[in-house]
Amino acid sequence: MTTTELWCDRCGDPAPAGTAHPGCASARELEPPRYCHRCRRRMKVQVLPVGWSAVCVEHGEIRG
Amino acid sequence: MPEILDQARTQVLGDGVGLDEAGVLAVLNLPDEHLPAALQLAHDVRMRWCGPEVEVEGIVSLKTGGCPEDCHFCSQSGLFTSPVRSVWLDIPSLVEAAKQTAKTGATEFCIVAAVRGPDARLMKQMREGVAAIKAEVDIQVAASLGMLSQEQVDDLVDMGVHRYNHNLETCRSYFPNVVTTHSWEERWETLRMVRDSGMEVCCGGILGLGETVEQRAEFAAQLAELNPHEVPLNFLNPRPGTPLGDRPVVEGKDALRAIAAFRLAMPRTILRYAGGREITLGDLGTRDGLLGGINAVIVGNYLTTLGRPATADLDLLDELKMPVKALSATL
Ligand code: SF4
Ligand SMILES: [Zn+2]
Numbered sequence A: 001m002t003t004t005e006l007w008c009d010r011c012g013d014p015a016p017a018g019t020a021h022p023g024c025a026s027a028r029e030l031e032p033p034r035y036c037h038r039c040r041r042r043m044k045v046q047v048l049p050v051g052w053s054a055v056c057v058e059h060g061e062i063r064g
Numbered sequence B: 001m002p003e004i005l006d007q008a009r010t011q012v013l014g015d016g017v018g019l020d021e022a023g024v025l026a027v028l029n030l031p032d033e034h035l036p037a038a039l040q041l042a043h044d045v046r047m048r049w050c051g052p053e054v055e056v057e058g059i060v061s062l063k064t065g066g067c068p069e070d071c072h073f074c075s076q077s078g079l080f081t082s083p084v085r086s087v088w089l090d091i092p093s094l095v096e097a098a099k100q101t102a103k104t105g106a107t108e109f110c111i112v113a114a115v116r117g118p119d120a121r122l123m124k125q126m127r128e129g130v131a132a133i134k135a136e137v138d139i140q141v142a143a144s145l146g147m148l149s150q151e152q153v154d155d156l157v158d159m160g161v162h163r164y165n166h167n168l169e170t171c172r173s174y175f176p177n178v179v180t181t182h183s184w185e186e187r188w189e190t191l192r193m194v195r196d197s198g199m200e201v202c203c204g205g206i207l208g209l210g211e212t213v214e215q216r217a218e219f220a221a222q223l224a225e226l227n228p229h230e231v232p233l234n235f236l237n238p239r240p241g242t243p244l245g246d247r248p249v250v251e252g253k254d255a256l257r258a259i260a261a262f263r264l265a266m267p268r269t270i271l272r273y274a275g276g277r278e279i280t281l282g283d284l285g286t287r288d289g290l291l292g293g294i295n296a297v298i299v300g301n302y303l304t305t306l307g308r309p310a311t312a313d314l315d316l317l318d319e320l321k322m323p324v325k326a327l328s329a330t331l
């Protein structure tokens, strides 16, 4: 986690730098992110058979 | 040995005749101590009437989210506060997804769209997408696009879609508790047209929506009446923001009982592990199900959630000495 991390990428609630919601963190093992962790916007997420991509209009694309 | 398992041994294993609703209910109500025997019998039935092969499939979402329907389990409905946003997959990415799927040894690639039924734009995308896949990838193409008109059924046949998925989701008596924007009968009508078209019918549902054990048995009997080529069995993965988002997940033993019971209701169907098995059953349960009536898996990711890596499933099949069904055997 970096110091710019402000929002939980699963539930969209505040997640100040260095913290994570335990339930969300474990759920994320079987889910892609849904919220941009920098601005809380809902991202456009495409799940593929292998991997996923998530796009924030402001902060661009991440892949996993 | 409980009487129902003796009966099933003669009737299902011996004669290939599935259990009726009362029989399924008896299996669903078996106490824990008889679960291993039920799973073993379901496995024997699968080996006798289907064989050792396991059909491997990958799925991809062509159009995600923003669906006008209100299926209470679904994160892709546009009527709930689910964080899933609407997005379309482009054709090069669709072909790439089919290639990734084929690389795992899968013979089935199912293209799914979150819609009530396809519109002209989606049918056009399908026509181009299926043609592009067929030109480049050795895999059979299936589709799941909601409710169809007869013309759309004919179009899909013409495109070379060989199997159509349309889940009844749950039994007829419980369906109105889960979906209010369309009826179980409307789904049945699409299934009837698909069956009459010659496409293979893939129809299953989700357990853990709040249905009773009796309704689970009802569902198995209704599926058996439809007699689909394939039955995908999902276990509810409660999605944030949906009306069923706070429901508990199905208990592992109940999930295994259901697997055995559904196999004993439908000895010859392809019974596929679909979504939710990771959270309901974990690694150990995945193995138990494959030794308890399951003979097909979805590998890799699902539509909006992730699965375990395909290699984990393929390694397990290898260990269980269950060969992956080959393309030549299915054509
Ligand atoms: S029709 Fe399909 S995509 Fe739409 S809400 Fe129901 S299950 Fe979800
Ligand atoms: Zn969170």
Ligand SMILES: [Zn+2]
Binding pocket: A036, A037, A038, A039, A040, A041, A056, A057, A058, A059, A060
């Ligand atoms: Zn952002």
